[in-house]
Amino acid sequence: MPKLRDIALRRLASLTPKYLPFADVATDDVPLSRLLRLSLFQVTVGMALVLLIGTLNRVMIVELSVPATLVAGMLALPLIFAPFRTLIGFKSDTHRSALGWRRAPYIWKGTLYQFGGFAIMPFALLVLSGYGEAIDAPRWIGLSAAALAFLLVGAGVHMVQTVGLALATDLVKDEDHPKVVGLMYVMLLVGMVISAIVYGALLTNYTPGRLIQVIQGSAVVTVALNLTALWKQEARDRTRAREMETAKHERFSVAWRALTNRPGAKPLLVLIGLGTFGFGMADVLLEPYGGQTLGFSVAQTTLLTAIFAAGTLIGFAIASKALSAGSAPLQLAAMGAAVGIPGFLAIILSSVALGPALFVAGTLFVGLGAGLFGHATLTATITDAPAGRVGLSIGAWGAVQATCAGTGVLLAGIVRDVLVGLSPATGLSAQTPYNIVFGIEIAFLVATVAVALPMLMKSGRRPKAKREPVPQNNPVEVS
Amino acid sequence: MSDDEDKVWPTGLNLREAEEVHSYLIDGTRVFGAIALIAHLLVAVSTPWLG
Numbered sequence: 180m181p182k183l184r185d186i187a188l189r190r191l192a193s194l195t196p197k198y199l200p201f202a203d204v205a206t207d208d209v210p211l212s213r214l215l216r217l218s219l220f221q222v223t224v225g226m227a228l229v230l231l232i233g234t235l236n237r238v239m240i241v242e243l244s245v246p247a248t249l250v251a252g253m254l255a256l257p258l259i260f261a262p263f264r265t266l267i268g269f270k271s272d273t274h275r276s277a278l279g280w281r282r283a284p285y286i287w288k289g290t291l292y293q294f295g296g297f298a299i300m301p302f303a304l305l306v307l308s309g310y311g312e313a314i315d316a317p318r319w320i321g322l323s324a325a326a327l328a329f330l331l332v333g334a335g336v337h338m339v340q341t342v343g344l345a346l347a348t349d350l351v352k353d354e355d356h357p358k359v360v361g362l363m364y365v366m367l368l369v370g371m372v373i374s375a376i377v378y379g380a381l382l383t384n385y386t387p388g389r390l391i392q393v394i395q396g397s398a399v400v401t402v403a404l405n406l407t408a409l410w411k412q413e414a415r416d417r418t419r420a421r422e423m424e425t426a427k428h429e430r431f432s433v434a435w436r437a438l439t440n441r442p443g444a445k446p447l448l449v450l451i452g453l454g455t456f457g458f459g460m461a462d463v464l465l466e467p468y469g470g471q472t473l474g475f476s477v478a479q480t481t482l483l484t485a486i487f488a489a490g491t492l493i494g495f496a497i498a499s500k501a502l503s504a505g506s507a508p509l510q511l512a513a514m515g516a517a518v519g520i521p522g523f524l525a526i527i528l529s530s531v532a533l534g535p536a537l538f539v540a541g542t543l544f545v546g547l548g549a550g551l552f553g554h555a556t557l558t559a560t561i562t563d564a565p566a567g568r569v570g571l572s573i574g575a576w577g578a579v580q581a582t583c584a585g586t587g588v589l590l591a592g593i594v595r596d597v598l599v600g601l602s603p604a605t606g607l608s609a610q611t612p613y614n615i616v617f618g619i620e621i622a623f624l625v626a627t628v629a630v631a632l633p634m635l636m637k638s639g640r641r642p643k644a645k646r647e648p649v650p651q652n653n654p655v656e657v658s
Numbered sequence: 659m660s661d662d663e664d665k666v667w668p669t670g671l672n673l674r675e676a677e678e679v680h681s682y683l684i685d686g687t688r689v690f691g692a693i694a695l696i697a698h699l700l701v702a703v704s705t706p707w708l709g
Binding site for chain 2 (some may be wrong): 274294302312324
């Protein structure tokens, strides 16, 4: 009998690790398939972004007839949590776990919040719009429920993205970081493009029932993809668990000051903010600009988004290649911002001369610049991260990036609406409001290059940047 | 149940590790329960059931 028990136990012991969500061995070489699987979390982030900024924006205003200002306010709520990315990243760096985990618990929690937000969102929106009996319900129920839903999704997205990127950084060797960053960005773009198409198709014939199905379906897909991404990624580590127990607890403010006081850290954050803001304002305006001033049809404006995405992909590819070959991330970031300037100039000029051809070229260039800039700045953040503070570093990047991209999108919409509202009175032409916004973007990109140049000169003098010099004509000085 | 902290049970986990895995499950259930409660309340507000 004891023998039988032994056999049963041994079978159990050999069987169970298969069903536990951690990798038992941390191999030095993480295969691409595993990284691809991990990058699925970026797909859910892209999905959430498209749903919030694109789909729900329209559904709430058009189908649910919620006032536009209220919609803008609700959609801005997740931005409040963006600065907390630094704190989340720091907490994951210093997390204490008996399993030796640092990242997995936070990705799991973030997934829960994302799921929870999506699960209550459709009902919250229906109550907010006064659907059915909700018309008699007190107003605060709909308002607070919708706010809670958006906050939960926002918090979840911030957590999952910050800690997910930190986990990806943990998993691969230093020289592979540019490739991983590229992969993560590409998957974010893929997630956004696919979900935009799917949401568009599913919500063409809008019914309240369909809205519930689509948003709750997103909740289920989010959990499924994130769990697939997380499964067996982070190694269980008893040695690390013991180190965690004895590790001295550092305060966040101390770690934050240590991070930002390093030479070049603050200018890098400013650079990220300026550039992201500059590129971020473009996204929402390109389609209506093409439609209103150049007379593009709906199908043609959709094609514009595809061209923009293609430009971004080319940017990612170039950045991955150049950075893996050892060129300085800062230099590439400056190049990205510099490429965006002629792009926006071309877009502005297209309303005066040459028309669509110039506009398409400009869109492609702006996409290319955005791709280069995004990739290079995240890579710069990761390569500059002090040991054991990768989460905090990525958190700082994410806080600046998400805040600036979000305010860029919101401000672009507001500025355009205000200017469009003014135009009948002042007799402005249709393209003027857009061109003013594009002009602001050029100003921000010029400022980005202006911040980058002194940093580049300084880092050129520093012995650290003595890598293989990559021959390339630097367009920074040209424009 | 032995109280040996370092004993690795057939699951491949020792006691503290198992407790941590369990805590994720409990947390998940709690959040899930709270979300389900809110969702039901909201549905009841817009389309009341049970009279």
